Amino acid sequence: MTQAFDIVVVGAGMVGAALATGLGQEGFRVAVVDRAAAPAYEPSSAPDIRVSALSVGSERYLRSLNAWQSIQSMRATPYQRLAVWDDTQHPLTNLIPGRMARVEFDASALSTSHLGHIVENSVTQQALWQTADSEANVTIIAGHGVSRLEQSEQHATLTLDDGRELEAKLVIGADGANSRIRDLAGIGVNRDQYGQQAMVVSIRYQGPVEDITWQGFQPSGPRAFLPLHSAGAKYPGESWGSLVWYDAPEQLARLKSLEPSELMAEIQSAFPNELPPLTHIDSVASFPIARQHAKHYVSGRVVLAGDSAHTINPLAGQGVNLGFQDAQCLQSILREAWRAGDDLASPSRLAQYERMRRPANRRMMLTMDLFYYLFSNRVPPAHLIRNLGLGAARALPFARNQVARYAMGIDTELPAVLRELTTRLPGFNRL
Incomplete structure (x- = not known):
């Protein structure tokens, strides 16, 4: 038996679940398919090792989906400040006052x-998942994957691993960097693997919940601190946090092999002095980092969103925020197509989505790469340039704040001068 829907979303991660919710609220009949079940939440448990810095723009979108209140009822930590500085020691460091090598956004x-x-x-x-499940127009199919995709002029048909068939006017691939839907649709990717990996550490520290997230840059990569919630009455005076340490794979493998007390001592020694005193390491994980961009976002009745379409260097935590921007854009275009009586897979409508999102995603990719290569090296000229750049950012608060408002999703447009600059960066049109 074949079940018919307007849209099938494959992948119920953050972006896929958001799209399914939003499209269901628009009145579309939506199925969302995911191999996994909904993640569990236990208020007394240690925090998930995977965390994201959700921007103000993402918060606004999640509010529109009626999901933000549920997030706040569980756990969400606001931050008022963000700091970036060069923590590299080099003879040229003496040429520039230390305060000039630090920028703080407030x-x-x-x-x-x-x-x-x-x-x-x-x-x-x-x-x-809760908001999607509450929508009468949304059907969640958990615990199953897609084994086959067929497309015709009228619809697309997905065959699940249990033999069921789902028919839809449009299939949205939101199933991550290793997207099965992208592969089945025959969409290739451009991929660049970075030399570093990222180690994430869930920790407790002595002190109140911090209101700042920061990154200190070393030649081997940044070392970052993200504040989480209070550790509660069980651990008086302590708070939870998340640390990110970028380094060579062999260095991270060595660190992961240490006993918790030894790793804690290494972190306390290697991280900037701004790191509060650590009291406990709860969990550790590492993963490779890569920049990846689909060669096309659209193939027939298939369209990609989020990590299925693009992954970027995670050093500024912009990945999921870009995915939510994809979701908002695609949702808006599909709403207009439906109101106009157009096919949901209209080539002109889906091409409009790609025209709007591909350049924006490329700009963020190249901006993150610029940061990555400028800061992650020991070359004296680059060391001087990055410190001068940070000094200029301190001296030009208006321009700095314009960029910050864009990055945080407060404003929706990158300042014109920077938009023009990023389009002129080498490799922009190859991504």
Whole structure:
């Protein structure tokens, strides 16, 4: 028996679940398919090791989906400040005062109450599953994957691993960087693997919940701190946090092999002095990092969103925010297509989505690469340039704040000068 829907979303991660919710609220009959079940949440448990820095723009979108209240009822930590500095020791360091090598963004200077929230991925995902499940137009099919995709002029048909068939006018691939739907649709990718990997560490520290997230850059890569919630009455005076350490794979393998007390001592020694005293390491994981961009976002009745379409260097935590921007854009275009009586897979409508999202995603990819290569090396000229750049950012607060408002999703447009600059960066049109 074949079940018919307007749209099938494959992948119920944060972006896929958001799209299914939003499209269901628009009145579309939506099925969302995922191999996994909804993530569990236990208020007394340690935080999920996977966390994201959700921007103000993403918060606004999640509010529109009625998911933000559920997120806040679980766990979400606002931050008011964001700091970036060069932590590399080099003879040229003496040429520039230390304060010039640090830039701090403050919510008050941007006329907003906060810059964003640090939220566990499982918390965001569960809230979105709840909102999707509450929509009468949304059918969640959990615990199953897609084994086959067929397309015709009228519809697309998905065959699940249990033999069921789903028919839809449009299939949205939101099933991550290793997207099965992207492969079945015959869409290739351009991929660049970075030399570093990222190690994520869930920790407790002594002190109140911090209101700042920061990154200190070393030649081997940044070392970052993201504040989480209070550790509660069980651990008085302590708070949870998440650390990210970028380095060569062999260095991270060595660190992961250490006993918790030894790793804690290494972290306390290697991280900037701003790191509060650690009291406990709960969990550790590492993963390779890569920049990946689908050669096309659209193939017939298949369209990609989120990590299925693009992955970027995670050093600024913009991946999921870009995915939510994809979701909002695609949802808006499909709404207009439906109101106009157009086919949901209309080539002109889906081409409009790609025209809007591909350049924006490329700009963010190249901006992150620029940061990555400028800061992750020991070359003296680059060391001087990055310190001068940070000094210029301190001296030009208006321009700095314009960029920050865009990055945090407070403003929707990148300042014109920077938009023009990024399109002129080498490799822009190859991504």
